[in-house]
Amino acid sequence: MRYELYYWPGIQGRGEFVRLALEEAGADYVDVARSRGGIDAMMKRMRAPRQVHPPFAPPLLRAGDLLIGQTANILLYLGDRHGLAPKDADGRLWTHQLQLTLADLVVEAHDTHHPIGAGFYYEEQKKEARRRGEEFRKTRLPKFLGYFERVLDRNPRGPGHLVGARLTYADLSLFQVVAGLDYAFPRAMKRVARRHPLVRALHDRIALRPPIARYLASERRIPFNEEGIFRHYPELDA
Amino acid sequence: MRYELYYWPGIQGRGEFVRLALEEAGADYVDVARSRGGIDAMMKRMRAPRQVHPPFAPPLLRAGDLLIGQTANILLYLGDRHGLAPKDADGRLWTHQLQLTLADLVVEAHDTHHPIGAGFYYEEQKKEARRRGEEFRKTRLPKFLGYFERVLDRNPRGPGHLVGARLTYADLSLFQVVAGLDYAFPRAMKRVARRHPLVRALHDRIALRPPIARYLASERRIPFNEEGIFRHYPELDA
Numbered sequence: 081m082r083y084e085l086y087y088w089p090g091i092q093g094r095g096e097f098v099r100l101a102l103e104e105a106g107a108d109y110v111d112v113a114r115s116r117g118g119i120d121a122m123m124k125r126m127r128a129p130r131q132v133h134p135p136f137a138p139p140l141l142r143a144g145d146l147l148i149g150q151t152a153n154i155l156l157y158l159g160d161r162h163g164l165a166p167k168d169a170d171g172r173l174w175t176h177q178l179q180l181t182l183a184d185l186v187v188e189a190h191d192t193h194h195p196i197g198a199g200f201y202y203e204e205q206k207k208e209a210r211r212r213g214e215e216f217r218k219t220r221l222p223k224f225l226g227y228f229e230r231v232l233d234r235n236p237r238g239p240g241h242l243v244g245a246r247l248t249y250a251d252l253s254l255f256q257v258v259a260g261l262d263y264a265f266p267r268a269m270k271r272v273a274r275r276h277p278l279v280r281a282l283h284d285r286i287a288l289r290p291p292i293a294r295y296l297a298s299e300r301r302i303p304f305n306e307e308g309i310f311r312h313y314p315e316l317d318a
Numbered sequence: 319m320r321y322e323l324y325y326w327p328g329i330q331g332r333g334e335f336v337r338l339a340l341e342e343a344g345a346d347y348v349d350v351a352r353s354r355g356g357i358d359a360m361m362k363r364m365r366a367p368r369q370v371h372p373p374f375a376p377p378l379l380r381a382g383d384l385l386i387g388q389t390a391n392i393l394l395y396l397g398d399r400h401g402l403a404p405k406d407a408d409g410r411l412w413t414h415q416l417q418l419t420l421a422d423l424v425v426e427a428h429d430t431h432h433p434i435g436a437g438f439y440y441e442e443q444k445k446e447a448r449r450r451g452e453e454f455r456k457t458r459l460p461k462f463l464g465y466f467e468r469v470l471d472r473n474p475r476g477p478g479h480l481v482g483a484r485l486t487y488a489d490l491s492l493f494q495v496v497a498g499l500d501y502a503f504p505r506a507m508k509r510v511a512r513r514h515p516l517v518r519a520l521h522d523r524i525a526l527r528p529p530i531a532r533y534l535a536s537e538r539r540i541p542f543n544e545e546g547i548f549r550h551y552p553e554l555d556a
Contacts, residue, residue: 215435
């Protein structure tokens with residue numbers, strides 16, 4: 081089965097968590113809005129009037145007759161199908177819990193540049209962004225990274241993975257979040273680096289996994305930019 | 319098995335989505351921080367140094383040996399165990415997708431009064447809150463409610479439920495979100511009411527379900543207040 085991924089073509093965004101899972105799994109997929117059809121094809125799928133399970137927002141994954149929305153939900157599905165999550169109920173829930181916590185961090189990272197809302201340009205909320213950015217760097221970022229460091233440290237199967245002894249989609253997502261934070265907040269990340277050696281080591285190892293390394297070097301990996309979730313505005317990384 | 323729910327004792331907050339599912343299911347549970355032990359017991363559980371699956375934030379549900387965090391994840395678990403979600407994979411994913419979309423709405427409703435971050439008091443971000451509140455009322459609120467209206471309208475089994483022909487945890491959560499929005503934004507909700515008759519009807523029906531009606535009338539239901547997610551600040555409901 082060939083998957084269809086529907087996501088904005090110009091950014092990594094939330095779609096990137098899905099892309100990484102598909103790439104790691106070696107799954108056959110087409111990134112619809114980046115190939116045939118473009119954004120029009122995505123909007124058509126989003127708004128199809130007879131769609132019984134209408135989605136609220138991208139990313140969407142079409143898998144045969146299924147149309148699945150919400151990033152963490154797509155990963156729940158892919159995790160089961162491609163061995164990217166444990167098979168037992170406890171491990172599945174724990175992996176999903178970590179993914180949802182990463183999703184919370186992603187919202188907060190996004191809101192550093194859009195504290196007043198996505199309906200305004202960054203330029204219309206620069207002052208507010210500066211305050212929220214400072215709060216994020218000083219309080220939230222260390223709290224979240226400290227949390228994932230603790231999770232790795234307490235894994236009874238060793239600090240190589242967040243869950244058990246094998247790679248899960250939560251590891252891939254933590255890689256992506258660290259990469260995004262490195263891009264957006266290089267100074268803040270450098271400042272806290274020493275406190276999170278396990279998180280850093282996991283990031284570095286994931287980047288070297290052959291399917292991920294190939295993907296990162298390919299044109300399929302969209303560079304970080306100032307349209308996505310993780311944006312480098314030096315004034316927010318003071 | 320008696321469940322243990324760990325959540326802040328003075329607010330409905332995110333814990334309320336779990337409480338509603340437990341009440342509807344008639345499950346045996348103790349709301350730990352509201353009874354024996356109080357907040358101290360919750361913090362002790364949160365920070366237990368040997369906890370292999372450390373949680374990031376409440377709510378937490380202890381179910382035998384399991385300690386489950388993240389609201390949507392707890393509902394995923396309870397949905398399976400108490401018949402509050404379909405048994406088939408497609409229906410389970412769709413229910414979860416709707417729950418995650420409701421969770422996104424909850425974040426945005428919260429951020430109307432805390433656009434700069436939870437680390438500052440409302441009084442320190444009133445001006446920013448006014449802007450974000452307006453954006454929420456005018457753009458986001460109608461978009462989210464219109465979405466759930468559409469989901470109900472397109473349900474092949476009728477508009478009585480979000481998923482299929484039976485109650486799911488997503489219905490309970492939509493009830494709670496509408497109740498919260500009614501409390502926080504009574505004027506805005508009145509203004510858009512005519513456009514979402516199915517959402518309103520679902521809310522009203524859920525409130526009358528015997529286990530829910532009993533719960534809402536009990537002391538277990540904490541009143542809405544200005545410490546929680548849904549706060550009534552008239553200046554944000556202009």
